[in-house]
Amino acid sequence: NAGVTQTPKFQVLKTGQSMTLQCAQDMNHNSMYWYRQDPGMGLRLIYYSASEGTTDKGEVPNGYNVSRLNKREFSLRLESAAPSQTSVYFCASINMGQTNEKLFFGSGTQLSVL
Amino acid sequence: RKEVEQDPGPFNVPEGATVAFNCTYSNSASQSFFWYRQDCRKEPKLLMSVYSSGNEDGRFTAQLNRASQYISLLIRDSKLSDSATYLCVVNRPGGSYIPTFGRGTSLIVHP
Numbered sequence: 001n002a003g004v005t006q007t008p009k010f011q012v013l014k015t016g017q018s019m020t021l022q023c024a025q026d027m028n029h030n031s032m033y034w035y036r037q038d039p040g041m042g043l044r045l046i047y048y049s050a051s052e053g054t055t056d057k058g059e060v061p062n063g064y065n066v067s068r069l070n071k072r073e074f075s076l077r078l079e080s081a082a083p084s085q086t087s088v089y090f091c092a093s094i095n096m097g098q099t100n101e102k103l104f105f106g107s108g109t110q111l112s113v114l
Numbered sequence: 115r116k117e118v119e120q121d122p123g124p125f126n127v128p129e130g131a132t133v134a135f136n137c138t139y140s141n142s143a144s145q146s147f148f149w150y151r152q153d154c155r156k157e158p159k160l161l162m163s164v165y166s167s168g169n170e171d172g173r174f175t176a177q178l179n180r181a182s183q184y185i186s187l188l189i190r191d192s193k194l195s196d197s198a199t200y201l202c203v204v205n206r207p208g209g210s211y212i213p214t215f216g217r218g219t220s221l222i223v224h225p
Binding site: 031033035037040041042043044045048050056058088090092094101102103105106107108 | 118120122146148150155156157158159160163201203205209210211212213214215216217218
C-alpha cells in the first residue's frame with residue numbers, strides 16, 4: 001500500500017518553463033489537495049478537489065492549474081514558472097466521511113525556479 | 115487576522131521538561147482541530163486530533179477552548195526525538211473539507 005505518491009522529488013526550472021507535478025493515491029480517497037510550503041509560512045492551499053470531476057481554488061492559486069484526472073490522480077501544472085514559485089509542494093488526500101479525519105501526504109517536491 | 119495563528123518559536127527546552135503550545139483560530143464555526151508533526155521539511159504527519167472534551171495520548175495532551183478559540187498541545191517529559199515543528203490544523207467550515215494550517219511552532223529539545 002503506497003499511500004500518496006508524488007513525483008518528482010526535486011526539480012529545477014528556468015523562468016518561463018512549464019512543468020506538471022504528479023500525485024496519485026491508492027486509498028480510494030475522495031478529496032485531494034495541493035499545498036505549498038515556504039520558510040516561515042506554513043502550508044498554504046493552492047487548489048483542492050473535493051471529489052472526482054471537481055476542482056476549486058485555495059488561498060494561493062495564481063500561476064497554477066490543476067487536473068483531477070480520475071479518483072486516484074490530481075496533478076498540478078505550472079504553465080510559466082516564476083522565481084516566486086520556488087517552494088516545497090505537498091499533495092495530500094483524505095476520505096471524507098471517516099470519523100477520524102486524517103490527511104495523508106506525499107513526500108513533497110522541492111522546486112527551484114531560477 | 116490569519117485564520118490559524120501559532121507562535122513560531124523556537125521553543126528550546128531541556129530533556130524532561132514540559133512544554134505547551136497554543137494555536138488560535140479566527141472562525142468560530144470551525145469544527146475539526148488537529149495537531150500535525152513535521153520533521154525537517156518532510157511531509158506532515160498526524161499527531162493527534164483535538165476533541166471538545168480534550169484528549170491524551172501518552173505524553174501528549176490536546177485541549178480545545180471554543181470560548182477563546184484556541185487549541186493547545188502539552189508535551190510532558192520531553193524527549194530529544196520530540197524536536198520537530200508542530201502544525202496546528204483547523205478545518206475551515208463550509209461544504210467542502212478544507213484543512214487550514216498554521217505556520218507551525220518549532221520545538222528543540224536539548225540534552
